[in-house]
Amino acid sequence: MALFEGRSLHCRRGGRDVFAALDFALPAGGALLLTGPNGSGKSSLLRLMAGLLKPAGGALLWDGRPIAEAPEEHARRLHYLGHLDAVKPVLSVTENLQFWAALRGTTKALGGSLDAALERFALTDLAAVPGRLLSSGQRRRLALARLVAAPAELWLLDEPSVGLDHASVGRLAAAIAEHRASGGRVVVATHTALDLGDPIPLSLDSLAPPPLPEMVW
Amino acid sequence: MKGFLLVIGRDLRLALRQRADAWLAVLFFVLTAALFPFGIGPEPNLLARIAPGIIWVVALLAVLLSLERLFLADFEDGSLEQLLLSPLPLEAAVLAKVLAHWLTTGLPLIAAAPLLAVLFHMDLAGLGVLMLAMLLGTPILSLVGAVGAALTLGARRGGVLIPLLVLPLYIPALIFGVGAVDAALQGFAARPHLLLLAAVLLVMLVITPLASAAALRQALE
Numbered sequence: 001m002a003l004f005e006g007r008s009l010h011c012r013r014g015g016r017d018v019f020a021a022l023d024f025a026l027p028a029g030g031a032l033l034l035t036g037p038n039g040s041g042k043s044s045l046l047r048l049m050a051g052l053l054k055p056a057g058g059a060l061l062w063d064g065r066p067i068a069e070a071p072e073e074h075a076r077r078l079h080y081l082g083h084l085d086a087v088k089p090v091l092s093v094t095e096n097l098q099f100w101a102a103l104r105g106t107t108k109a110l111g112g113s114l115d116a117a118l119e120r121f122a123l124t125d126l127a128a129v130p131g132r133l134l135s136s137g138q139r140r141r142l143a144l145a146r147l148v149a150a151p152a153e154l155w156l157l158d159e160p161s162v163g164l165d166h167a168s169v170g171r172l173a174a175a176i177a178e179h180r181a182s183g184g185r186v187v188v189a190t191h192t193a194l195d196l197g198d199p200i201p202l203s204l205d206s207l208a209p210p211p212l213p214e215m216v217w
Numbered sequence: 218m219k220g221f222l223l224v225i226g227r228d229l230r231l232a233l234r235q236r237a238d239a240w241l242a243v244l245f246f247v248l249t250a251a252l253f254p255f256g257i258g259p260e261p262n263l264l265a266r267i268a269p270g271i272i273w274v275v276a277l278l279a280v281l282l283s284l285e286r287l288f289l290a291d292f293e294d295g296s297l298e299q300l301l302l303s304p305l306p307l308e309a310a311v312l313a314k315v316l317a318h319w320l321t322t323g324l325p326l327i328a329a330a331p332l333l334a335v336l337f338h339m340d341l342a343g344l345g346v347l348m349l350a351m352l353l354g355t356p357i358l359s360l361v362g363a364v365g366a367a368l369t370l371g372a373r374r375g376g377v378l379i380p381l382l383v384l385p386l387y388i389p390a391l392i393f394g395v396g397a398v399d400a401a402l403q404g405f406a407a408r409p410h411l412l413l414l415a416a417v418l419l420v421m422l423v424i425t426p427l428a429s430a431a432a433l434r435q436a437l438e
Contacts, residue, residue: 103304
C-alpha cells in the first residue's frame with residue numbers, strides 16, 4: 001500500500017523557524033494526531049501536507065514520489081479543512097455543498113451523496129437555510145459535510161471540532177472511523193478530546209529548532 | 218471544462234443574490250458621465266467631440282470600483298484555499314472568475330452606453346463603434362484588473378493600491394478604444410483600432426490567468 005510520509009521536514013515562516021527535522025509516516029487507514037502548544041506549527045504542517053506551503057527543507061512523499069512533482073494530482077486526493085469554513089452567506093446549505101462536491105467531479109450519484117452528507121452531520125433540516133443565518137457550529141458542520149460529499153483519500157483537519165456540540169463531535173469521530181475503515185487516512189490537529197481510535201501521535205513540542213546563535217546569551 | 222462552468226455559475230449566482238454590487242458600477246458609470254454635460258454646458262459640438270474620451274475614462278473608473286471584490290470575498294472566507302486545492306487548475310478558476318466579473322460589470326456598462334450616446338449627441342455610427350470597442354475593451358479592463366486585485370490580496374488597504382497598479386496598465390485599452398470611436402466620428406476607418414484592441418485582449422487572456430494564479434498562490438502561503 002502507498003505510504004504518505006514526510007522526511008526531515010523544515011518549515012520557516014516569516015523568517016522564523018517553526019520546526020525542523022520532522023519525520024512522519026502515515027499508512028493507508030492510519031490516523032496521525034498532531035499535538036503541541038499554540039504556535040508549535042500544527043497548522044503550518046497541515047498546510048505543508050496540503051501543498052499550500054512549500055517546505056524550506058526536506059520532502060513530502062506519496063508512495064515514494066515527491067508531491068511537489070504533481071501538485072494537482074496530490075490536491076485531487078486530499079480534503080483540507082482549515083480554520084475557515086468556505087461557506088458563502090448568500091447560498092443555501094445545499095447550494096454551498098453542491099458546488100464543492102460537483103467541483104470534485106462526483107457527477108452521477110450526486111443527489112444521493114449530498115443528502116447522505118447532510119444527514120451525516122444533521123444538516124437535513126437546514127438544507128434550504130442561507131449560509132449567513134448559520135451559527136458557527138452549523139457552518140463548521142457544513143464544512144465537515146464537504147469531506148463526506150466527495151470522496152478523497154487523505155483528510156487534513158485543522159481543529160475540526162472547534163465550535164461543535166457534543167453530539168456533532170461524536171458524528172465527526174464516526175465519519176473519521178468509517179473513512180479509515182475504507183482505507184482512507186486522516187491527519188488531525190486538535191486540542192479537544194476527539195476519539196480517533198488508535199492514532200499515531202506526533203508531538204511538535206520537541207521539534208522546535210535550537211534558538212538562533214544571536215539569541216543565546 | 219465542467220469545473221470552469223461551475224465556477225462561472227457560482228459567481229453569477231452570487232452576483233445575482235447581491236445585486237447592489239452590480240448596480241453600483243452601472244449607476245456610477247451613468248451618473249458620473251452625466252455630470253459632464255452639466256459641467257461643460259450643452260454645446261452639442263463640444264460634447265460630441267469629447268464624448269468618446271469621457272465615456273471610456275468613466276467606464277474604466279466604474280470597473281475599478283468593482284475590482285476589490287473580485288478575489289477578496291473568496292480569500293476571506295476560505296473559498297480561495299479550497300479552489301486552489303480543487304481538481305480545477307487555479308489558472309482556469311481565475312479565468313472563470315474574470316469572465317463572471319465581466320458578465321456582471323462590463324456587459325451592463327455596454328448596455329448603458331446608448332443612454333450616454335444620447336446625452337452626448339453622439340451619432341449612430343459612433344455609437345455602433347463605441348459599443349463594439351467596449352465589447353473588446355471592457356474584458357481587457359476585467360483581465361488587467363484581476364492581476365491587480367490578485368497582487369494586492371494579502372496587503373493592508375489593498376483596495377487603495379489597486380488603482381495605482383492598474384490605471385497605468387489601462388492606457389493601451391483607453392487609447393485604442395477612444396481612437397476607434399474618434400475615427401468613426403470623423404469618417405475614418407475604425408477597423409485598425411479595433412484590431413489593436415483585439416490584440417491587447419488576446420495578450421491579456423494569456424497573461425492574466427498565469428500572473429493572477431501565481432499572485433494568488435503567493436497570497437495563500
